[in-house]
Amino acid sequence: MAEAGPQPRVDLHCHSTASDGTLGPGEVLRRAAQQGVELLALTDHDTLNGLDEARQAAESLPLRLVNGVEVSADFHGRVLHVLGLNFSSQADHPLREGLAHSDRLRRERGLRIQEKLARKGMADAAERAEQLCENGQALTRTHFARALVELGYCPAMQAAFDRWLGQGKSCYQKAQWPLLEEVVRWITASGGVAVLAHPLRYRLTGAWLRRVLTAFCKAGGSGLEVVTGHYNPDQTRRSAQWAREFELMASTGSDFHSPENPHVELGRLEPLPAGLRPVWAGW
Numbered sequence: 496m497a498e499a500g501p502q503p504r505v506d507l508h509c510h511s512t513a514s515d516g517t518l519g520p521g522e523v524l525r526r527a528a529q530q531g532v533e534l535l536a537l538t539d540h541d542t543l544n545g546l547d548e549a550r551q552a553a554e555s556l557p558l559r560l561v562n563g564v565e566v567s568a569d570f571h572g573r574v575l576h577v578l579g580l581n582f583s584s585q586a587d588h589p590l591r592e593g594l595a596h597s598d599r600l601r602r603e604r605g606l607r608i609q610e611k612l613a614r615k616g617m618a619d620a621a622e623r624a625e626q627l628c629e630n631g632q633a634l635t636r637t638h639f640a641r642a643l644v645e646l647g648y649c650p651a652m653q654a655a656f657d658r659w660l661g662q663g664k665s666c667y668q669k670a671q672w673p674l675l676e677e678v679v680r681w682i683t684a685s686g687g688v689a690v691l692a693h694p695l696r697y698r699l700t701g702a703w704l705r706r707v708l709t710a711f712c713k714a715g716g717s718g719l720e721v722v723t724g725h726y727n728p729d730q731t732r733r734s735a736q737w738a739r740e741f742e743l744m745a746s747t748g749s750d751f752h753s754p755e756n757p758h759v760e761l762g763r764l765e766p767l768p769a770g771l772r773p774v775w776a777g778w
């Protein structure tokens with residue numbers, strides 16, 4: 496795809512029921528096509544489970560799908576999200592093997608969160624979260640937050656994180672996610688591009704973000720998510736500066752989870768700021 500000229504409609508970050516989205520992979524693909532998306536990656540949390548259905552749906556739709564995943568990673572005790580994009584579909588690649596471990600971590604963490612909720616008298620929310628999570632798919636804090644809202648323990652998702660599920664809150668459970676460097680290597684060894692997702696959402700100081708990006712680049716990371724559905728123009732401008740400083744390619748993705756959030760829609764994104772190389776330029 497050419498670097499110059501009008502930018503194609505690209506969305507390289509979204510979720511389905513394979514993790515904490517509310518639409519199935521096929522539904523996400525059809526919605527993306529309706530929204531005029533030309534290049535899409537489905538990037539569920541720590542799982543490739545939605546990709547087969549997504550690929551099947553893409554066959555009869557006017558868009559191009561590349562493989563994707565959003566991997567939880569640890570950097571000195573902080574949780575970061577690394578997007579793996581356009582990796583191979585081979586059954587035995589290192590990313591797939593690494594994610595099998597993340598899947599076990601997620602399951603064990605889910606049980607601990609359920610125990611904590613039960614101890615707080617909210618066993619019904621613990622049970623409901625599991626029902627909201629599609630059979631055998633990745634159980635996330637989003638499922639717990641949705642259950643807490645549905646059962647009236649919280650007025651909204653944000654409150655569920657602020658009160659119970661956010662880091663340091665009483666129902667938070669830490670998980671020892673794989674190290675940032677390890678995750679980047681899984682992705683690159685599987686033929687993919689590693690992109691640090693939403694760099695301004697970790698509430699890191701400039702010095703810490705510099706440490707993260709230095710380690711990320713050294714491990715082989717080559718992209719930064721410069722445009723996301725949650726950013727305002729000032730945040731996009733700041734992310735673009737980080738991409739230029741570290742000579743990272745720029746990615747764009749809505750982080751769409753559900754049609755119920757009217758603020759985030761598939762493919763509805765600001766254009767990439769000028770002077771950045773799009774991560775998809777060589778695809």
Ligand code: AMP
Pocket residue numbers: 515540567634635636637652653656657752
């Ligand atoms: P997990 O990977 O299971 O720890 O869950 C992380 C997910 O929770 C993120 O990908 C978001 O979708 C969601 N999340 C985290 N913080 C918030 C928040 N403050 N409000 C709504 N959703 C959130």
Ligand code: MN
Pocket residue numbers: 510515540637752
């Ligand atoms: Mn999520």
Ligand code: MN
Pocket residue numbers: 565576692693
């Ligand atoms: Mn994320």
Ligand code: MN
Pocket residue numbers: 508509510565750
């Ligand atoms: Mn995401």
